[in-house]
Amino acid sequence: MKHNSIDERWSPTLSRRQLVAAAGGAVAGSLAGCVGDDDGDGRVAADDGATVVASFFTFYDFGRKVADGTPVTVENLVPTGLHGHGWDPDPSITRRIIDADAFITVGPGFQPWADRALRTVRDDDAGTSEINAREDIDLLGLAASLDPEEEGVGDSQGKDPHFWLDPHRAKAAVDNIVEGLVAVAPEHESTLRSNAEDVRAELDDIDDEWAEIFDSADRDVVFLAAHNAFQYVGERYGATIQPLVANLAAGNDVPPKARQRAQETIADYDIEYIGAAVFEPRQPARQLRDETDVTAYYPVTPYAGTTEEWVERGWGYVEIARNINMPTFEIVLGVDEPSTEFAENWRNFD
Missing domain, CATH: 3.40.50.1980 (Nitrogenase molybdenum iron protein domain)
Incomplete structure (x- = not known):
């Protein structure tokens, strides 16, 4: 399953943030660190591991569960109390995306602000990898009353993007997310994949x-x-x-x-x-x-x-x-x- 980086592949080079983290790790490597739980502000506490930001609450939630027990930090960019679809953030959010190692999205066309941020990341050659939670997921068509040029997503528009409300399709999003997290934290692959299995089992129960x-x-x-x-x-x-x-x-x-x-x-x-x-x-x-x-x-x-x-x-x-x-x-x-x-x-x- 493909997970696009900003240049359509996973970059083998370190991002600027990773280089800073590596330098900090050389100084503080002898200090003991603990990985915590969600601290209530949309972030999963971590030590000097990779930082991943998410454009939508559902996929932040899946990401934090997959990353549990690893040094990977998962952050929800959408403020508490706001709807993730119609939100239009200020420029500070784009800076957080540029500084991150990976950006979990709902795919192109769903959140215009996320699409704009990804273009900025490309222009800046920031090295942030995109983890497209919608990759290769079969989508339903729009209601006949809707204009595909105004609504929907997909190669020719005309598709309903709310696939995650179906737990079966949500499991496919978890597959996409775990592959993306493994790419940014390969040394924690075993834990990430084990956690993803637990999330998929929860979705089966739902x-x-x-x-x-x-x-x-x-x-x-x-x-x-x-x-x-x-x-x-x-x-x-x-x-x-x-x-x-x-x-x-x-x-x-x-x-x-x-x-x-x-x-x-x-x-x-x-x-x-x-x-x-x-x-x-x-x-x-x-x-x-x-x-x-x-x-x-x-x-x-x-x-x-x-x-x-x-x-x-x-x-x-x-x-x-x-x-x-x-x-x-x-x-x-x-x-x-x-x-x-x-x-x-x-x-x-x-």
Whole structure:
């Protein structure tokens, strides 16, 4: 499986950051160092090993788990509380990418700022290797209502980029990430590959748990007051996931036609509970609750970001699936009523 460096191959030479680290290591090599856990600010503590930065929370999470127990530092570039798709960072983020040994991305076309940063890295001949988490992953086509010249990714656009919501495809991203990390830290290959196997096993468990929820469902149509990010969930488990807006990126504007379609879907399928995106405006969900027979909305997230509380709890993709998305889908699919704690925390959340 190919993992592109900035010059389309893994460079055998050391980056500037690696040379600095090597020089520092010659001085401090006799000092004992410890590799720690996630320190809460999106970084995995390390000694003088390689630094890897990630453009998206999901792949930062996979990267930190694969790198656990090695001197590789994995950093999440997206600030806590922000959605990783629509974010537009300041120039300091590009500097962090230039100074890193590798940059985990979601592939070209998904995050324009990441594409621009990679061009800068090439122009500066910085030596930062790209680890494309999307490499060689089969993508679903866009909804027919979307313009492929305006939305989507892929060689000819027209593809839905949210593949990681399917745990099976997410495992392929882990494969891409471990290969990239092995390339920057080959002396830790055994640990990296062992950790990757553990992450893949976790994703297998998540896949089984999702399948059990959908197999137990009373309905096969779900409505989400969110952007169009859950097509892969519907395709994987044989359900219709109807988003409020068809666009692939989160936004504040909801066209009147989208609201009308939402009201018709809710009425046609006698929908009482809907999902609402954690990192998107809540007003559309409130309006649907007030204007239709919907009685409550509960949280969903495409694993595009994290909250301060989730950071404090050490939650990543797996924990967010089990504690946020799965309980909501059990409710909206008619599998189960919400627990008292979940309802208190998340029913019609602000």
